[in-house]
Amino acid sequence: MKQPLSSKGSRMSSSLQNRQIQKTVFLDRDGVINKDSKAYIKNWSEFTFLPKSLLAIKKLTRHHFHSYLITNQSIINRKMVPLKTLDKIHANMMAEVRSAGGRIDDIFFCPHVPEDQCHCRKPKPGLILSAQRKYRIDLSRASMIGDSAKDIECAKQSGCGFALLVKTGNYTEAAQILSDKGIVPDYVARDLYDAANWIIDNVNL
Numbered sequence: 001m002k003q004p005l006s007s008k009g010s011r012m013s014s015s016l017q018n019r020q021i022q023k024t025v026f027l028d029r030d031g032v033i034n035k036d037s038k039a040y041i042k043n044w045s046e047f048t049f050l051p052k053s054l055l056a057i058k059k060l061t062r063h064h065f066h067s068y069l070i071t072n073q074s075i076i077n078r079k080m081v082p083l084k085t086l087d088k089i090h091a092n093m094m095a096e097v098r099s100a101g102g103r104i105d106d107i108f109f110c111p112h113v114p115e116d117q118c119h120c121r122k123p124k125p126g127l128i129l130s131a132q133r134k135y136r137i138d139l140s141r142a143s144m145i146g147d148s149a150k151d152i153e154c155a156k157q158s159g160c161g162f163a164l165l166v167k168t169g170n171y172t173e174a175a176q177i178l179s180d181k182g183i184v185p186d187y188v189a190r191d192l193y194d195a196a197n198w199i200i201d202n203v204n205l
Contacts, residue, residue, distance in 0.1 A: 023064055024135075024142040025199060026128055026160065027104070029071040031147035031169020032192055033057075033093070040075045043085060044092045050168050052193035057102035059193070063200050066135070069107040070127045070144070070154070076111035083111070106131065122150040125158035132158070143203060145195045149177035152185050162186045162203060164195045 030036040035048045060067055069090075075081050090107055097104055108127040112118040120126030132139055143162040144155035147169025155163035165174060165185040178185065187202075189195035 022138045022141045023066060023203075024137045024139075025060055025065050025067045025196075026070045026131070026142060026144040026155070027057075027067055027192075028144075028146035028148070028151045028169075029069055032145055032166055033069075036147070036169050040080060041089065042075060042081050044089050047089055047093065049096065050191065052191060054097060054100035054102060056191075056193040056196040057097055057104065058100050059102075059200065060196050061102045065199070066137075067102075067104045068131050068135075069104055069109070070122070070131070070151075071107070071109045072122050072150070073109045073111055074113045074121075077113045077116060106134070122148075123153035123157065125154055128154060128158035128160065141203065143199050145189075145192060145199075147171060147174065149174040149181075149183070152178055152183060153181075156183065162199070164189055164198065166191055166195055168192070 027033060030041060033050065033053045034041065035050060037046065041047050057067060073086055076083055076086060094104055108131050110118060110120040110122070110127060112121050114121065118126065120130070128144070131137060139159040140161045142160045143164060144151060144160045145164045145166060146152060147166050152163045152165055152174070163185050164187045165171065166189045168191045187195065187198045189198060
């Protein structure tokens with residue numbers, strides 16, 4: 001079975017890994033943190049943070065939430081970029097997040113194309129379940145923030161307590177798909193900052 005990949009650039013202390021983590025937010029990347037592109041984000045020069053996304057991550061960090069990136073990155077198996085390029089994009093992203101006062105604890109990504117039939121490509125729950133196993137996350141109190149129907153479906157399939165849809169990416173298409181499937185997000189947010197505020201105000205731990 002094909003496995004999801006986890007970034008090696010972020011580590012959590014063993015004391016945290018030995019106890020269950022409750023204050024958790026899973027973040028999609030493209031369309032949530034940065035501007036999406038139909039041509040894919042192939043290098044750092046194409047990566048543009050969405051307004052207030054860095055501030056949103058900073059605010060989650062200040063309120064003691066652990067954030068994990070959960071992202072499909074089929075550019076790897078499409079042979080569009082080598083893994084080292086994706087690693088560089090993520091290293092630069094993490095550096096900017098830290099400089100802004102925030103923290104993303106780890107990155108979990110799926111490098112596969114749909115034809116690979118992996119268990120980690122969203123909407124399948126493999127990425128979130130991998131994070132749950134690694135960090136002993138209480139999924140019933142965890143939140144997922146995404147811009148696509150795949151993100152919301154992934155949250156539901158994995159057992160996340162809260163699924164939030166933002167309007168900064170593929171919202172129109174996502175809303176229609178979710179409506180057709182009878183799936184209702186817990187909150188529809190203007191952007192990541194609005195979603196972060198909702199989680200801070202409504203997810204009581």
